[in-house]
Amino acid sequence: MNGNPLYHWIGLAVSTALMLPVPVGMLAGWTPPWMRKRRAGMRLRAYGFLCFYALTPVNSIPRIADAPFETVMACMYVGFAFGAAGAVLFLLAERKDSRAQAARPVEPMRSQH
Numbered sequence: 001m002n003g004n005p006l007y008h009w010i011g012l013a014v015s016t017a018l019m020l021p022v023p024v025g026m027l028a029g030w031t032p033p034w035m036r037k038r039r040a041g042m043r044l045r046a047y048g049f050l051c052f053y054a055l056t057p058v059n060s061i062p063r064i065a066d067a068p069f070e071t072v073m074a075c076m077y078v079g080f081a082f083g084a085a086g087a088v089l090f091l092l093a094e095r096k097d098s099r100a101q102a103a104r105p106v107e108p109m110r111s112q113h
Contacts, residue, residue, distance in 0.1 A: 002066055009064060011056060023047070040100035044089045048089035058082060059075060059076060
């Protein structure tokens with residue numbers, strides 16, 4: 001029912017190699033070059049990336065273990081919840097960034113001598 005476990009192992013390995021280093025680095029304090037101007041919501045974005053990464057193991061591991069249909073479906077629903085949580089975290093990060101840009105301090109006026 002769950003197909004060849006090799007495909008799920010490959011998907012899990014590729015997604016771990018490509019998706020996991022960025023949010024772990026962001027949580028450790030690294031800022032990716034394309035996000036240097038949007039620093040206020042960095043932690044929220046990192047947690048959002050981790051939620052989207054969590055989709056892969058939650059959906060792959062039951063299939064690799066050849067779990068029953070009900071377990072695979074329950075894990076799929078948990079995966080949808082992770083996807084929704086990731087989307088909400090990205091929206092909250094964007095909102096936090098826009099508030100930080102709106103509250104940016106204004107440069108003082110220079111005296112005209």
